[in-house]
Amino acid sequence: MLDYEENPYNPNPVTKLFTTFLFGLTAFHQINILFEWGAVLLLSFIFYKNGFIRDAIKNITSFGLLCLLPNLTVIQSAHFILKMFLMLLLMYRIFYFPVTSGKLLVKTSDVGSVISSMDKLKLPRAVSIPVAVMFRFFPSFREERRNIKLAMKIRGIDFKNPLAYIEHVTVPLLIMSSNISDDISKAAETRCIANPIKKTRYIPLKVKFIDFLYTVLVLAILVGGLLW
Amino acid sequence: MVEIKNISLSYKSDEIVLNGISLRVEKGECILFAGRSGSGKSSIINSINGLAARCDGAIIDGDIKIAGNDIKNLELYEISMLVSSVFQNPKTHFFNVNTTLELLSYLENIGLSREEMDKRLSDMLEVFPIKHLLNRDIFMLSGGEKQILSIAASYISGTNIVVLDEPSSNLDGENIQIVSEMLAKLKNKGLTILVCEHRIFYLMDIVDRVFLIQDGKIINKYEREDFLNLSPKKLNDLNLRDNSKTKLTVPEISNEGNLKIRSLEFKFDTTNTGLSIKNLTLETGKIYGIIGANGVGKSTFIRCLIGVERKSKDEIFLDRKKLSKKDRLKMSSLVMQDVNHQLFTDSVVNEVSLGIKGVQQNKVEELLDNLELYDFKDRHPMSLSGGQKQRVAIASVVCKDSKLMFFDEPTSGMDYKNMIRISGLVKGCKSNDRIIFIVSHDIEFLNATADYVVDIKKFKKRV
Amino acid sequence: MKNNKKLTVKDLVTIGIFTVVYFVVMFGVGMIGMVPILFLIYPTILGVVTGTIIMLFMAKVQKPWAIFILGMISPLLMFSMGHTYILPVHSIIVMTIAELLRKAGEYKSFKYNMFSFAVFNTWICGSIMQMLLVKDRYLEMTVSTMGEEFAGSMEKIVTFPNMALVYLGAILGGIVGAYIGKVFLKKHFEKAGIV
Known part of the structure; x- marks a missing residue:
């Protein structure tokens, strides 16, 4: 299988x-x-x-x-x-x-084997969950950045005023990231990630x-x- | 199975979202919660799966019992072992990058053995033939495929109850059909299904009872037969979409006009497909609906038209004058599907006039008044509700007064009244020297709004 | 809410998300780090630019160990990408101090969070430190490739006393960044209701 x-x-x-x-x-x-x-x-x-x-x-x-x-x-x-x-x-x-x-x-x-490795190394949850989230979020982040750049181009926000430019990238990017953070934590919770029992891995190390x-x-x- | 006794729910802002809801759902029933946006129907779903209280900081009074357990005494992961959840936006609600691991991660977390996981996986594949979705990068799936995966994941988890929060919001007709069939199979397996939705036609075969929610209260309960007998007019009055599938009545593009796409070529990065358009003509003063299944390339098409896809090779003329990518970018404005991407400033007024030279203050205020935003003009755009944010984005687009206007899925997840309102706003933008494009799956919305439709499927080519 | 001070799943997810944001911005600014000599002010610039991210993070997660974990992931990641063990070891010291400073301010005082971030920001100096530790070998190669004179001028710039200035720059950059972060928090994030 x-x-x-x-x-x-x-x-x-x-x-x-x-x-x-x-x-x-x-x-x-x-x-x-x-x-x-x-x-x-x-x-x-x-x-x-x-x-x-x-x-x-x-x-x-x-x-x-x-x-x-x-x-x-x-x-x-x-x-x-x-x-x-x-x-x-x-x-x-x-x-x-x-x-x-x-x-x-x-x-x-691949991600699966990295996560299994973290289990094997007995890394605490406090490290393995953030690392797993990072794999998940990197591609999202790229998408978000692309969309924000598109919106900025259409609105004519460019680098001529660097300070305003940085503000206009930072604000939506951080707000979007916070929103996605909430969604991912819900996804994690509904998948019982907080379950204290010993977890199994489909891809063993x-x-x-x-x-x-x-x-x-x-x-x-x-x-x-x-x-x- | 699920018993709710007199619950009320409020968030930090003291506003009461649910007020005295009581209901009882038997095993194997399918319940639809319907009602306008903001009626509180999603909050019912989120109090059952525990997320409202544990993740969103809601305060809930009253008792919710699931399979005999009071959920107040359960940890969130224990609730999740009884109830699985499918969300409105499949784009953000997954935890893994690989599709198979996404299906299995719940099983890993409850400690099943590998053999048991394989067994459940092959059992699931018998019920839902989605082998083609296994072992793929989730980011490469279309919105529809992601939602199919979420429902499959709720089946594989083996819980007896599934709750779904507007699962069809971002789906096209074909995928809604698939979701409908999947839910029917879940029901046949004896699962209890609770779903809240505006778009209801695809649930009509499986639903047993409908609870109509308004202002945080159940104002009406319908048995299946009674609900099916309601007229479309009555449904629309109740702020619901039609209970049968709507047919698209907008004509295909007529290929006449003064904006000529002589050619447009674009190759997708990830697959060996691309868009190839030859001699497509559009007319100023009209509204064009851009249609096609999830993932066919509608968003790419408008990115090419706007002139932000560097890799697109195109020749586009307006009144016989060639438009470069830069020209098009200058004359375009866009309301994005997720408007959070396009709100940059710290107040609604600043947002609307950002990047536009010489705006007249009174004109801006008039515009805000028209869009019922005047009272919020000094608020931070991000602090507004979803619908208000969208209207701010629309206001900024109207203020820019562009020749090409684009709306990407403006009505996803909207109830009837709000959809009609957006339709009115879009039509209000119509002017003789402007072309409006709307990317949408929402057939009722297209029927109410568009003059012509362009089906992107026709332009998809293997390369 | 029981166990109010323990990191929840939501907090851990937030840590992962903000680490990505921090990491990407760090690499974006990292171009400067590639230019010789300028890499000495890289820590300062990094502090100014990332102040908003970390101050927002500290506003969101006001709990023990949050900043320590976030601060340790980047060096560990860079370690697995080929930096030497110097970087994570150096970071443990830095992040412990940053954590203790936050604790002194009970995790919510702006003043202590600001100092905590200023110290946090010096972790990147570890990557310059590891270059200093291979200096002898490096100079040997520089002499044979570029000639005595050039190597001599390099030796004068990259020294341990100058490193002290780099650390000072990192701390100053961190303080400036924290203040920018405070402005943004007031102007945007608090109003938008995400903290």
Whole structure:
């Protein structure tokens, strides 16, 4: 019945969050370049196996370009302003792995499994309900903003008077958000979200082989890269 | 099943919304609460499902018993295990992004096992064949599909009582028909159904009793036969819509006039469909009804006409002069379906004159007087009632005096009298150098208002 | 109403909604954060712009832990998007102080809510802090890429004492934002009846 495509190459969100944390360590401790490439290929492999082929390729090419950056001697004589912007790329280079791993987490996790993960991590209701609401509200917010912008365009409200502009966006947007907040809480209440019993999840959090493999590989890359 | 004893209900503003309501509903009955807007019929629904007291801060005196339990002693989630609710606006009243999870989230919260959930799901699919709606992004569903999903969710939850608050407000004829059939199936399964509505024709096959509500009191109770015998005139006097389905009597567009859409092409982001219009001609001084099922692209069509869809490729001429997107934007004004999007300022007067150069104060005041808004001129627009807000939006549109005027679903959820009033207002905007467009599902309203209709379905193309 | 001080489902939903609004606006203003040097005044601008959102939130939910939870979700989200653990750890400290300040004002005093927001607003400084912590590595790369002179001028700007100014800017921005929020609350939201 109703098969959620269980992809054997998609680690669960908990694994992906944990490895993102691990990758965060590379910002403070540089690891060997060969191991870095190992990490790039690993991330690209997971992207590829989850159907994000473009991200897999982009990952490899952009890391390659970032590696080339310090070798470009032309930069030395570039203009000061240009250098300032290039600085950003260097910053990106330092935080490359946590950022890419975070991208993998965001792109390959569906809402159901994220919510199951929060249960597994024993996050209190006070965190898991707001997070579930956020998934629900992001697309609504986009719709609301679009409608308000439409209304503003027709009324001829433009950025010529920035203060009035900000007021005219903020007010309806916040009022709409408050109204939707009331509606969503009613929806939540009528679905017994406040029920104190232990809840079940239709999409369980599965620990698959890939979760072990992926974690072990990331750990190996980090430890190997630091010791080499 | 449901027993209400002498309840009265008021909100913070001290205004008494319900006054001494008593009623008893037996198992398996279908009850319709009818009455004009603001009569208190929605409040009856919301006091039964517990939301009025627990979410909206209403103060309720008297007893409400559901299946023998006094709901005062129940937590909201316990009430929700007895009564499931379907709301007026399916757009905002859901909690998940995925349709299947939306159906199942109630079951997850009452702790059913996965096998049990699968069983209920396949049972539901037998009753309601909506497999095509499973496992989809709710934001990609049309309004009608969302409402179908809500009713399916109330069935899958397995409660014996379902309450519905104006469920047809945002639906087109076809979807109303589907909703009607779904409710009939629920009734056959022995569920108790309580519904409040203005549009009543689709309930006539299943309703057992009708309670007419006015000023917070039950002023009349009808058995099914007596209600069916009421004449359309009598119903309209009671502020109700017709009890049989109305036929559209407005002619199709005649393709004559001075506004020529030589071509208009637009591709939707999410599906491989689009709108493609060639040589459509409209005439100034007329009112055009834009019709078509939920999700066919009516709103997109008017966005293209207004000139805010960057991706639309169009060639549109007025009196042989080509109009760019910018030209059209300048000459357009719009009353949106949800007018909350278009109220920007802190008083009604400011709102009406916003963005218009050289408005004359006395003209604005005259306009407000006409729309019965003069007494509210210094109030914050957002603090007004739904109908008043809409009239403020209409006032601002009238004040802008545009060549192209658009109304998006202006009568959704309106009772008979208010619908006729809006019809009068729209017709009052008619002038020789202006074209008025109304997007609507409301056939009674279109019959009363439009000169021609344009069916968008004809322009839908696969690409 | 029993348990008046406990967060209800409605409050938790409100937290989720306002976090989205805050997050989107934060990213909107975030363009500034992408421009070198200007990112040092990003916290100030963020405070001015988001003051209305958070002050409205505080007016709506006058209960313990509300601001703390709202304030922790953004850094946790950014953490899962690849920021380092510095950001959430830094935020725990910031949000605890903000929560205590609200408590001192019994969750409804404007003055305390304003200070609470001013402190709240410094959480974003954590993202600049994490850059400072990788400074050595960063400078090394800057020297080899951009040359000594440029790296030297950068080193002078991004320092711990200057960070103190960034925090100060964040607090000032927060106070200004809170006052703007107060004006909007009076002018619009109270009249519209949503608080």
